[in-house]
Amino acid sequence: MLFLTRFEVEDRLGRVPQAALVLAERHDRICSLAKAECIAARLPKTRPHIFERSGHMTFAEQDPVFQAVLRAFRRNQDTIEQP
Numbered sequence: 001m002l003f004l005t006r007f008e009v010e011d012r013l014g015r016v017p018q019a020a021l022v023l024a025e026r027h028d029r030i031c032s033l034a035k036a037e038c039i040a041a042r043l044p045k046t047r048p049h050i051f052e053r054s055g056h057m058t059f060a061e062q063d064p065v066f067q068a069v070l071r072a073f074r075r076n077q078d079t080i081e082q083p
Helices: 008-017 033-042 063-078
Strands: 020-025 048-049
Touching: 008 033, 008 048, 020 033, 020 063, 048 063
Parallel strands: 020 048
Antiparallel strands: none
16 A cells, blocks of 8 residues: 555645546545545646445445435536536
């Protein structure tokens, strides 16, 4: 896990021009909710979503909800005009 402690890009997130969906899980012990909120706050075009009843593997724990959130984000991206 040493690579995770040395891979920090938060200071560059403000330069990401694309819309981003930041997914967080209320009960995640690997990536804290506070960390996800920090990432979301630094991205200029972000849509955060918190899965209230999931740990680290929402795609397995709540797959229908997970897929619905992804589809909704994708639908919204299709309607945004690109420069």
